[in-house]
Amino acid sequence: MWRFDKSILSQFDFFSIILIIPLVLMSNWLIGEAVPVLAQKQMAYVGVAILAFLVIFFLPIRRMSWLIPLIYWFNIALLLAVEFFGHSRLGAQRWIEIPFINATIQPSEFVKPALILMLAYLINKNPPPLGGYRIGDFLRISFYILLPFILIVKEPDLGTALVLLLIGYGVLFFIGIYWKIVAAIVGAIFLLSPVVYKYGLHDYQKTRVKDFLSDKPSYHVQQSIIAIGSGGWSGKDKDEATQTQMKFLPIATSDFIFAFVVERTGFLGALGLILLYVMLILHLLSLAVFNKDYYIKVVTVAISFMIFIYMGVNISMTIGYAPVVGVPLPMFSYGGSSFLNFIILFAIMQNLITFRYKDMYDRSGTKSFM
Structure with a gap:
């Protein structure tokens, strides 16, 4: 019979959950204002994500570490399946159809947690020597x-x-690489960037770069900047937020949701949102720095980098400081795949932190929580 172990509550990282909750609530409020139907769907995604969190949190991940390579290679197999059997949309072959239920999945989204777990597995098995790998x-x-x-x-x-x-x-780089390797990578990036741009990018990707570098931003970015500029210090009422309500602002619930935030809540709302992300990133980095366990180090620093990259690119894109790409604002933009990915990663992190001591496992090798 399972028994609840109260000691897990003392190890559980409540602070990250406290920072995520306002992101979810504010996101649902804004999405509901723009497209009420999407808000209902987003809440369904949140419900699925909570269930996934609970399932993953109570899995004996450390004792199932032998499964991690299998999970990684299964995701690689899905990416290969896209190559041969993928479903195309708008010129991109990124999806696989699921038979009988008329639905598709995008394997590139699921490979992120698989890669992070694989890195944790490899680094834990072979920690870096003094001076780095x-x-x-x-x-x-x-x-x-x-x-x-x-x-x-x-x-x-x-x-x-x-x-x-x-x-x-x-x-x-965070875990540790010999400095000569880092110097060689930095040099290679500077030398090869022009070649990659000329021969490695598709025409539409080059167009995005040209739009970003041109004096006049694209239509999407122009409307985003108008929305941000009109928000003022404290934002506009719903009926006065014309960029969103009159559909001038494109993709207001996903790619350009930050512009929607500023139009409705102004500089103060945008500052509050950014501070939430900054506190979450710094908190995760502190967990990575002050933990000697390589599983925890890798997962926490990977999540913090992922949030920083997504947030930085998305916000920069909306104000014209980065090319327009389909990168969502983490745990804020409308969409199920990205949100579920982040919650799965947080569930893995919480599991590794909460059950990191061997005395949290009973003699049969399973966690004792009920």
């Missing part, structure tokens, strides 16, 4: 990062692929 270990771990990156780039989905690449190598 040397070239052999660096190349071996890089293989697991570059394989999904290449498969996702071919879809094409450069935005998701770059996020995956930045998270993977961000984790490696």
